[in-house]
Amino acid sequence: VWQRIKGFTVQRGAEWRYNGNYSGRNWTVMASSLSKIHTRTNVSLNVSRGKVEHNVEGTHLTDNLTTPTPYSDGIQHRFQLVEGISSRLYIYGALWNVQNVRLISIMVQGYVFKNLWCVLYYTVDKSDNGIRVKPVVKELHTNKSPYTSAAIKCPNKPEQHAGDVPLFVGLVESETAAPNQTFPVENLNKDAGTLQEFTVCVPALFKMTNAALLVQKIEMIRFFGAGRLVLYNTSISSNVDAVLRMYTSDWLEGRETFEVVVLPWNLPTENGKTINIPYYAQQLAIDDCMYRYKRLSKYMVFNDLDEFLVPLKHENWSALVAERRRMKPNSIGWLFRSSVLNEDRPSPAPGFEDDYMRYGSGILGLISRDQFVYPPNDRAKLIVDPTTIEEMGVHLIWKGGGVTDNLPVDVGMLFHYRKPLGECRRQVRETRLVDKYGKRLVAALQKSWSRLPAVELGWTPWKAADKTKCKES
Structure with a gap:
């Protein structure tokens, strides 16, 4: 049976169930949501940007299997191209690190942003206009290639906002412009999750x-x-x-x-x-x-x-x-x-x-x-x-x-x-x-x-190589 739920199509029945709450543009997978999902008929659910795709293929590769984390319900874990800046820069997530917000990034190797600013927002509706701070852009150790892994560190300025922590962060190359998009800051609650x-x-x-x-x-x-x-x-x-x-x-x-x-x-x-x-x-x-x-x-x-x-x-x-x-x-x-x-x-x-x-x-x-x-x-x-x-x-x-x-x-x-x-x-x-x-x-x-009686190992027995010509060293 196919049932329409808040703009999304899911398969629902005695064997299949996928519960979700709509939160903005994201699916938040609840703790009970996986209880009736099986893949014995090679079914996969692809959760991304406001849609759930149902695929049945014998060799289908699932690109977006996600599980909820204790603290990031509603966060889209995907690389997003930053708009409105001078070079291609992709952000995967913004992680709170007490001293700063760390943007998990991919950037053009060797590119130098000459006037990059982080804009930190401390309210949900972003009505505070944000606080601008100069980031530290650090290329991580990567072999020579067009793109490199990078960490963009936006320092926290608690004295400028009563010791609060930022909820969103954006990037601009101007001291006055507003960012074209913002990224939710994760890891805000140190008590969330299991140690x-x-x-x-x-x-x-x-x-x-x-x-x-x-x-x-x-x-x-x-x-x-x-x-x-x-x-x-x-x-x-x-x-x-x-x-x-x-x-x-x-x-x-x-x-x-x-x-x-x-x-x-x-x-x-x-x-x-x-x-x-x-x-x-x-x-x-x-x-x-x-x-x-x-x-x-x-x-x-x-x-x-x-x-x-x-x-x-x-x-x-x-x-x-x-x-x-x-x-x-x-x-x-x-x-x-x-x-x-x-x-x-x-x-x-x-x-x-x-x-x-x-x-x-x-x-x-x-x-x-x-x-x-x-x-x-x-x-x-x-x-x-x-x-x-x-x-x-x-x-x-x-x-x-x-x-x-x-x-x-x-x-x-x-x-x-x-x-x-x-x-x-x-x-x-x-x-x-x-x-x-x-x-x-x-x-x-x-x-x-x-517990997985119909699931294939996906393993091929190893074959012994001919070592008769080897002179072991």
Whole structure:
């Protein structure tokens, strides 16, 4: 049955339900809205700019799967072109950071705005004419390309407005002009949301079809101590969509304490093509995640779905960080050096031969690791205390008020389950992770997949490469 609700078309019936409240031009997804959404028939809902599109395709990639955050109901998470200024500038969000409003931005690399102003509004109707402040424009570390990630910091001037916080911000290149558009300021309520000990941020899911990898990631980081996973979605398949809906609804309806948040990450397009910026603006997604969740996280982790920061001498991340912090009190980052477990050397762990095939698990099915461990300045990932960090990089802290503790490889390592980075590297047998967590992981995978009986793994069994001509080094 198709029912018209406040200008929007949704499918409503015994099996399908999508509840929404209209708020201005945005849909606000309520906590109960995911309770009856299933994707077993490859149905996806696309929520963007005042419309809900219903798609049924066997291979449809869902570009705008969103889940509500505890503090941003009614906010459109999308890149918007700033109008009325001298260069192309895209804003994803405006995040309150006490000292300033941080605009998560993509800009033309190397461009210098000569007379840029932030206009801060402190009333809902913007009747106060706004307060103008000079911003700091900071290009984030990005490879050479036409566009770069950037942070535009609009300093707060509480003495000019009785200590209040701004509700909206706009950008102009004139001391008198009014902005053509304004952006709502998020993160205003420090008490909104749930404080988690560890938040894990995963940037840019692009053409993501491997649901097995996602389920393994969620269950494994829970053992490590994560309480929240934040994902940035560019495009995902219907089976991945189904997994995300299950986990997000568990959190929203109070069945689980583990929180999964999915933010749309659809990069701007020009002339029908996505703009040229490296790695789907990975650096910007990291910046957004840190500033969106740093006040709701004691520690944060930034890595990919196929990477695991493994505590080798401790039960979990919390125990590892606590001991290392006693040893080095000034540490704000704990660096895990990387080593690859190769997909072209399938080697199921003893006792888990059937389980690794059943659940498409790299942890259970790949125990052949490169003997080579990358140095700290190459491919490493970190746990960080975000309190004093101003700029977080992919592999290091660019700017922060403390030191990085490079963990000894017998204390912690980054296990990266992927295609080989060196074809003939000498191998070692690596079972420490599966020995420690294997049985618990199997139980968790069995429980999760039992709730997804018609959802495909999206995983193809690995094939062993011919290594007969290798001279291992």
